[in-house]
Amino acid sequence: MAVITKVAVVGASGNFGGPITAALRQAGLNVTIISRHDSQTQHPEGIPVIHTAYDLEHLTQAFSGQDAAVCVVGPGGIAHQTTLIDAAEAAGVKRFIIDDFGWGPDVRGLPEFAAIHAQRRAGWDYAKARADANPAFTWTGVTSGNPIDWAMAKFPLMGFDVPNSRAIIYDAGTESFTGTTLAGIGQAVLGVMRHPDETANRFVKVLSLQTHQNELLQAFEKVTGREWEVSRATTKELIASGKAKFKAGSSGWVLELVVGQLFDAGEARCVVAPSREESDSALLGVAGVSAEALVHTVVEQVAKRQARAMSVE
Numbered sequence: 375m376a377v378i379t380k381v382a383v384v385g386a387s388g389n390f391g392g393p394i395t396a397a398l399r400q401a402g403l404n405v406t407i408i409s410r411h412d413s414q415t416q417h418p419e420g421i422p423v424i425h426t427a428y429d430l431e432h433l434t435q436a437f438s439g440q441d442a443a444v445c446v447v448g449p450g451g452i453a454h455q456t457t458l459i460d461a462a463e464a465a466g467v468k469r470f471i472i473d474d475f476g477w478g479p480d481v482r483g484l485p486e487f488a489a490i491h492a493q494r495r496a497g498w499d500y501a502k503a504r505a506d507a508n509p510a511f512t513w514t515g516v517t518s519g520n521p522i523d524w525a526m527a528k529f530p531l532m533g534f535d536v537p538n539s540r541a542i543i544y545d546a547g548t549e550s551f552t553g554t555t556l557a558g559i560g561q562a563v564l565g566v567m568r569h570p571d572e573t574a575n576r577f578v579k580v581l582s583l584q585t586h587q588n589e590l591l592q593a594f595e596k597v598t599g600r601e602w603e604v605s606r607a608t609t610k611e612l613i614a615s616g617k618a619k620f621k622a623g624s625s626g627w628v629l630e631l632v633v634g635q636l637f638d639a640g641e642a643r644c645v646v647a648p649s650r651e652e653s654d655s656a657l658l659g660v661a662g663v664s665a666e667a668l669v670h671t672v673v674e675q676v677a678k679r680q681a682r683a684m685s686v687e
């Protein structure tokens with residue numbers, strides 16, 4: 375496949391779109407942002423932005439001249455994915471990065487996530503069908519598992535309340551899971567652009583590290599130089615609470631079940647690949663990080679978040 379130099383990013387300034395766009399730009403690729411015509415999202419300066427209606431005609435115009443497209447819209451935008459795929463193909467885009475950035479087709483999630491997975495899978499299957507019918511159109515899914523630095527900084531329920539040096543350790547704290555940092559997610563997408571042949575028409579699996587809560591707690595105590603206050607909880611209770619909320623139609627079930635299945639003892643539900651060697655991390659240039667280096671990043675992200683919150687007050 376020809377070299378990819380021009381990339382359109384849809385959802386470019388979101389949680390994951392931000393680091394992806396930054397990685398593509400930093401590597402010297404020619405990036406264009408595609409955004410909803412009524413979006414109020416602020417985008418980084420210096421990148422062309424096309425505000426457009428999300429219909430076939432307008433999106434085809436927006437994708438015109440691009441070598442590749444990255445679909446990294448938030449969950450609310452997933453329903454647009456088939457139109458985005460049709461438009462990219464019609465515009466002659468050669469590679470479409472489908473919206474995964476999660477657990478991919480081999481996901482072993484709890485049954486409550488079935489509807490969400492089905493909606494995502496419909497988009498992925500559609501990309502595959504288009505590529506089968508038209509060899510000039512190809513796709514890649516980036517399966518990055520837990521977005522570990524972002525998730526730990528944002529959700530204390532994941533076990534680490536950084537500002538208060540408090541930890542919740544679920545069960546024995548030994549359930550192993552894989553995670554990819556935001557920088558790793560950006561690098562994975564850049565790696566796909568640099569290796570279009572090796573990544574065509576498949577899901578690539580990446581991870582920055584494999585770890586468990588006890589190792590992370592040790593790293594937090596070392597990095598912060600403090601002993602943390604530790605409380606204990608069980609994934610059984612957390613999952614039961616999430617399921618009850620799901621059944622009742624109340625909010626909060628997604629986070630409880632995401633965290634519950636991450637640490638569900640003995641289930642290995644959240645392992646993208648058994649090791650970095652058995653993943654595509656080396657091919658794509660996704661660096662491994664130690665638990666300590668990760669925790670440094672999390673502490674920095676929490677400090678930035680606090681500084682932003684204080685400047686708004």
Ligand SMILES: NC(=O)c1ccc[n+]([C@@H]2O[C@H](COP(=O)([O-])OP(=O)(O)OC[C@H]3O[C@@H](n4cnc5c(N)ncnc54)[C@H](OP(=O)(O)O)[C@@H]3O)[C@@H](O)[C@H]2O)c1
Pocket residue numbers: 384385386387388389390391408409410413414415446447448449450451452454473474475476477519520521
């Ligand atoms: N593995 C995990 O645990 C995990 C965690 C979080 C996210 N993810 C996945 O990563 C992907 C990106 O998520 P994110 O958190 O980065 O997204 P996000 O920040 O919520 O949204 C990204 C962008 O999507 C666009 N968007 C939002 N709602 C839309 C709608 N209704 N229709 C069309 N476009 C819409 C917006 O761009 P404009 O305003 O520019 O149009 C927005 O800035 C998703 O597939 C998400 O499921 C995975």
